[in-house]
Amino acid sequence: MASSSANDAAPICIREVSATSLIFGICMKPLSSMRSSPIFNFGGHDWYLMWKISSTKEVHLWLFFISDHEVKATVDFTLLDKYGNLSSQYKRVSQTFSSKKLPNYRDMFLGNMSPENHVTNGCINVLCTIFIDGKTTKPELNQNSNSLVKQINNLLLSQDISDVTFEVDGKTFHAHRAVLATRSPVFKAELFGHMVEANTDCIKLEGMKSEIFKELLCYIYTDTIQDAGTKFNQHLLEAADRYSLDGLRKICEDRLCCDITLDTVLSSLGFADQHNCSRLLDSCLNFAATPENLLQLTVRQEYLDLMKSFPSVFAKLSERANASLAFQNIVYKKKTVG
Structure with a gap:
């Protein structure tokens, strides 16, 4: 979520209006000087904005990316009129943003604004929409951080100590009741409650594809999933709903938003x-x-x-x-x- 320490006297106020959009309330004074916003987090990444309004009322914006990785993003800036409607002053740019590569910003020239049409209480309002590409790269975890994930993944791959089997779409999957119950309240009710599955060694699941169940197990054991496109993520989100896996649902929805x-x-x-x-x-x-x-x-x-x-x-x-x-x-x- 975007955040800002700006107050009424600050040169800028940052307000999040949706999952992909912000409104920057930018103070008009002083003119012809470069100003900078506080660092704000949006879409899981850190940014800050610089701007300059010239004496001829030209609006220039620079969006800087400062997180320790890179993202491919499409950024739209639109100047709002004094009633909050979109104006014809619009700019779009698509590029890879990185704090370690230049340029990690772009001059977004919105053209000329008029005080009678765009200024409210000494400020102009700019709508910013940021679409993050789904193939965003993030820093790799170090070897020690990965060790536990690898061990739990080996537990999933090991069939010697598994104590429950699932038949899904003609394929068989071996798993561990305690792990499933720890992660999912639905699995806990099924495997340790009064349902028939509690006394069944092999459970047949209907209405799910084998590749989706495989990815569901991968998330349960390792907290990671692959990204195989829109349809795949939609089916995986449905599976997350089925087993009350809120974390998986959020990941899928985030990826669908990026795709x-x-x-x-x-x-x-x-x-x-x-x-x-x-x-x-x-x-x-x-x-x-x-x-x-x-x-x-x-x-x-x-x-x-x-x-x-x-x-x-x-x-x-x-x-x-x-x-x-x-x-x-x-x-x-x-x-x-x-």
Whole structure:
């Protein structure tokens, strides 16, 4: 979550408005001097912002990445008007950010602002949306940190001391009741409660693919999972719900948020609504409501399917898109040209 020590007298106020978006409230004075925000954490990474507003009211922003790894990210900056609506002053950049490589920032020139349209209580408000790529690289754990994970993983691979077997999608998996019960309250109830599985050595599971159950066990034993794409993460999130694994659910939802593209966003919108994934839903709506994205999505069959199958989601998408003055301008120009 973003955080800031700014107060009313500070040059900047940072406010998180969604899982992918922040609003920077930037003080107009003094003009023509470079200013810097406090360090803030957003999306699991540390950043800070520098800005300069020239005497001719040109707005320049620099976003610095300072975490000890690198991320590939797409960053949108949009100047808001005094009523909180999106203006035509918009800038997008996609790049790999790294504290150890230059440039780890980019000059985001938003153009000229007008005090009568953009200034409220001596400040301008800038909406910043950061989409983190799913292939973000992080520092490797040292050998000592990995030793326990390796030992627990060896326990999973060892069949000699396992005391329960699962048959899933035609494949057999060996596991340990105590480990499963420690990690999952559902497994605890099944394996040590009054359910029939408590007295069964081989449990047959329905409604789950073998590769998903294998990854579920990997998470239970090692707290790690692979990332095999949107559909895989969706199935794994469903398995996390089935066994009340909140940590796994969060990882899957984070990865789905990072894997939003024109090809995945519509199916992810329906999935998010079905499985009560509020952060994923918000991220998908932000992405889909971007003017250039929405114009491409409306010609797809999946868009029509969303209208029919998830009318409440479609209503939210329409509401968010209609709030964008930029989108309204594009539609107007398109009709005029037609």
